[in-house]
Amino acid sequence: MESRVVRTLLLVACLLPALVECRVRHYKFNVVVKNTTRLCQTKPIVTVNGGFPGPTVYAREGDNVLVKVVNHVKYNLSIHWHGIRQVRTGWADGPAYITQCPIQTGQTYTYNFTITGQRGTLLWHAHILWLRATVHGAIVILPKRGVPYPFPKPHKEVVVILAEWWNSDVEAVINTAMKSGAAPNVSDAHTINGHPGPLSNCSSQGGGGFKLEVESGKTYLLRIINAALNEELFFGVAGHPLTVVEVDATYNKPFTTTTVLIAPGQTTNVLLKADKSGGRYIAAASPFMDAPIAVDNATATALLHYTDTPSSSSVSTTFVSLPPLNATPVASKFMDSLRSLKKPPSSSLPRHSRVDHSLFITVGLGIFPCPTCTANNGSRVLAAMNNISFVMPTFNLLQAHYFNISGVFTDDFPAKPPTPFNYTQNPTPQNTSIVLSNGTRLYRLPFNSSVQVVLQDTGFISPENHPVHLHGFNFFVVGRGIGNFDPKKDPAKFNLVDPVERNTVGLPSGGWTAFRFIADNPGVWFMHCHLEIHTTWGLKMAFVVDNGKGPNQSLLPPPPDLPKC
Template sequence: MKVSAIFLFLGLLFFGSIFVSEARVRHATFVVQETSYTRLCSTKKILTVNGDFPGPTLYAETGDTLIVDVQNKGNLNITIHWHGVKQPRNPWTDGPEFITQCPIKPGGRFSQKVILSDEEGTLWWHAHSDWSRATVYGAIVIRPKKGTTYPFPKPDGEVPIILGDWWKSDIEEVLQEFLRTGGDPNSSDALTINGQPGDLYPCSKQDTFKLVVDYGKTYLLRMINAGMNNIFFFGITNHTFTIVGHDAAYAKPFESDYITIPPGQTLDVLLKANQPPNQYYMAAKVFVGGGAAIFDNTTTTAILEYRGNYTAPSPLPLPILPNITNSTASQSFSGSLRSLASAAHPIDVPLEISQKFLFTVSMNSVPCNNTVDCTSRNNVRFKASINNITFQAPKIDILEAYYRGINGVFGDDFPRNPPLEFNYTGNISAALRTPRNGTEVRVLPFNSTVELVYQGTNLLRGIEHPMHLHGYSFYVVGWGLGNFNKDEDPKNYNLVDPPLMNTISVPRNGWTAIRFRADNPGVWLMHCHFERHITWGMEMTFIVRNGKRSDQKILSRPSDMPPC
């Protein structure tokens, strides 16, 4: 099936978009199914939603509720997560497998209520079971409710730009080999823009995504990194972006000729079509920061095409993007993000903190027990951990166990600080690399104020970690390189206009500090959004207790929750 090369004006449909009515409750149906797709000169079956890759875009307005009937007609268990949607008091339909639900089995269905609150901008949805999100994903566009508008001039058009990956092999085979060997997974065979690899790859010229624009008009690009294991640099030849939003919150506008976007993160950027009418490459490539062993060192392209009569150059020049190991460029872009912090869009950074945490995010290794597949890898297999605990998935979901008071499913003693203090980013003894398995949670009192410092380590190798928290957005109040200094570093926190995010990349061998108020009761997953890292166990769960009032308690359990 071919994804059409089209461009969007406000109100038009994109990727089979679903925009049912002007009512505050909107309905959609997601049918998960196998579909044949051709990429890189070969055809294979992939899991899709409604036969589309990427899947349908959901349109809503701030404060709406979406009812999405998910029907699994595929051959694998599936769950769907609404990435960045806070789901107030409603963890039941958040989506992560064995955290808030058991998976929807083939032939099953689950009606998911997606409750929007103050989110405004671009979010996305994706599978949250095994590696199905390689092809099961799509955009969520949340526009201002009627009577309000964007805090910038209304654009002439808007379009989701979703960055991703493509494997020639079946993604389930890639996952099973990855689990069997204990090493790094095979890297993707191509990167993609809106599902297409671009004309630098074989057999892809005719399907390259094309965005058609009119000279002098301004377009809102809704950027999403749906990639499995890669941070991306993205740019358009001879064009500059104005960044106006991040993770469905508005930003202080700033200009850049490239963006850096980690997996899971979204950005809203304005593009002014102000260059001589012609064709221009849109391009994305990987940023690895020096820490990745295996990665896709290719460039994916799409075409920005002005309307008019002209002869396009051949070949088209590529945009000038930072080098793949340019940490300074990545950190400079991310460090420029600031909340708009206006009267119409105020911020509320917690100033008095009642709960402080330091979480090490680490790569680890464990003995292979001399299995054949691991012998060539020094008889070790990779793991990952938070505070030296590798997450062990339970057999029933944590939310169900918590709600029903079922004992033995999880512990409530996730450490507030690393169990062992050491030079986290220095030369580290191999003896520190072995984590312990556990299904531990950290319980937070309702309305407590939280400061959490993610501390990257050099245990096995230093690498960036895009950390995502379900059920919340958080303020990124500080970051730095090396070890966090609890006495000195907070003096430099930004408490005036820190960016409000749901996914933030912790710098390689560095730290990032976030703050949020625990006012959303429920069971909420936190994890690295590199898929290999979450598979290796870099995740943990917060349980936020109910408040005293009825409107501060978890909503009732839906009757159609998938069985375990």
């Protein structure tokens, strides 16, 4: 099937309506099954417009973006525009059964949203089942015309998408695991822009991997995205320090590092100065996991090649040394170095003391009875927030909220665990009455209320890293620590001056993290672990934000082509 991307992005104001026709240009996403020969096993995968990764969506701050998605595969599908705030346009957010019913086979849906107050690097991906393994791509939002970057303009900008490769159908992987009760198999390789790289066993395929051509003396902006299903990743380039200038489409105070830590769903922009006289240098991505959890330990590689260097095999290649799998000090140093470039305005929550809603949410996994499961002696793994394993509805939560349809969800998600315990004790006593209930329970927030969330890792199976993503909002990360959060001592150490602003935050293994935001966007907004296996097991919840009283403080009506369940 031949498909094309219809690109271009908006719109200048229509000053002469009698003479000028205003046009909103758009993207068309054809979701198709394509055979791929880039990697070790030739097999069909689900792709957008036939590419892995999918097409990059380019926009400019203030643009209106329309993406028509046509589903040609056997799976139901939805697309999430990860990090786009979707101000009053929750219908375009994308998580299946949260803000829309999925797009069924043979059906279409047009996502229609305006990029408000954002610029930088984000990503889009499938938000149903495990399809984001291959259905993902970059979003590049340029500043408004005439607005420069707060750093020297680079010679060139390059999208770098880190992901995983599976030599099997990912839906079969998770379905088998859910039936057995065991953890799923890990991926077979990591990739950089769709290739495992020249150092892998598949180096003869796909031209040896992704290659970045650079010129000596010039600076390059790398827009790095972690689209992996289940693993935080380290990234580095041999012989070239990286200056971090942006995370999750917000500018940070620049700092230089040899290793970037990036969790699934996060984005990081770095400046790389090509300050060598020539040569070839390896860039690499490898996993970070400081808990005894099985991961794909393969390293993906790419090649940075100076254009004045011959392609001869006689030219030596410089290799990169990334930290070991369990390098917690490296990960912590990176996260602690992140600070917002500008102080938040006084009207935003971090700089004043009023907190209308303070939530303490435990995050973790547990083993529970499952008589039909064949693994673990008739038990299975479930995940929970505040002891509740989230049950996915069969009807769109946002639609149920908008039309006040009862019986789809309740708004009684607890603001704290029903039963306090020693959260980071390992092993934690396996008391299921403490650990788990289930349901589709949301937490209700009045419009414009101020919210503080403290996420606490727990150790029922093992302490573990959790990258947690909040839809619909950016938030300020005001604190993090190891061990149990102390509500009397730890808030005194919060950073209320220049906290980093994000949409996805890493909860450290055996520790806690705190963030704040203003609930100024009406709708239903998902919050979940971005490790896909944890989401599948139930590590998720949602906020329902009521309409405000002002003329632009209410959720817009649903579009006429909203998919039906």
